[in-house]
Amino acid sequence: MGAETAKAYLSKAVEKSIGPALLVGVWWIAYSAQLVNKDLLPSPFTTIHDTFGEVAAGAFNQDFMSTLSRVGWSIVIAVAAGVPVGIILGAKAAVYRSVEFLIDFFRSTPATAMFPLFLLLFGLGDAAKIAVAAFAAWLVIVFNVAYGVLNARRTRILAAQSMGASSLRIFGDVIFFETLPQTFVGLRNAVSIALVVIIVAEMFIGATDGLGHRIIDAQISYELPDMYGSILVTGALGYGLNLLLLVLEGRLIHWSGR
Known part of the structure; x- marks a missing residue:
């Protein structure tokens, strides 16, 4: 049993390493074959080595935590304001249809186009920065929560009704849990969107710290290894947040699909 478990972990590790290996491989081919000017594209191994060194030395700490804090606050605001609105809209299909145009309109509008208004x-x-990211994330959460409520399994709702459960009890014991999988889908998308918006805002809206500011500052000063390293750290942050939510989702709604 132990050997089988070790083999399974090894297999998963190999699968997970394929993506990073492909990224480094394509980067190395572009660098070594001079598909891109070497002055504009440093070696991936040099970049990764230097980035690990800076991370270990704490050079990224302030910028990393500033970006993470802004993303965190935007998601807290989006969830606190989005979940109740999504539940209200999803509870009645007619109510959702009446505002569907507004939700889809703003959800389809690039959040970066809203920068002047929020400024x-x-x-x-x-x-x-936090407000525009929270607004973009809020729209995604509202849509997904409302969709989850609208598409809750009718068989379970009818079964609860047949047993005499009240509307409040049906919502708390049936609809709420039925909507959790879709809510987590919306939450993961919202986190990704919030991170993108925050990074862009840090680049162009008067930031003095944050990973976005670090990227654009390195580009302006022509410190390209630091620029690419900052991009890698930003990608790692996004991947880590998504992975954290996947683990949380697996723990909280392990019954999904059953």
Whole structure:
């Protein structure tokens, strides 16, 4: 049993390593074959080595935590405001249809196009960055929660009704749990969108710290290894947040699909 478990872990490790290996491989081919000017594309191994060194030395700590904090606050706001609205809209199909155009319209509008509006409302500080990211994430959460409520399994709802359960009890014991899988899908998408918006905002909306500011600052000063390293750290942050939510989802809604 132990050997089988070890073999399974090894197999998963190999599967997980294929993606990073492909990324480094394509990067190395482009670098060594000079498909891109070597002055503009450093060696992947040099970049990774230097980035690991800077991470170990704590050079990324402030920027990393600043970006993570902004993403965290935007998601907290989006969840607190989005879940109740999604439940209300999904509870009645007619209510959802009445505002479906607004949700789809703003959800289809690039969040970056909203920067001027949020700058006018909140100024150049962190409030504008967090607000525009929270708004973009809020739309995704509202849509997914409403969709989850609308498409809750009718058989379980009817079974609860046949046993005399009240509407409140049906919502708390049936609909709420039926919507959790779709809610987590929306949450993972919302985190990704919030991270993208925050990074872009840090690049162009008067930031003095954050990974986005670090990327654009390195590009302007022509410190390309640091620029590519900052991009890698940003990608690692996004991947880590998604992985964390997947683990949390597996623990909380392990019954999904049954």
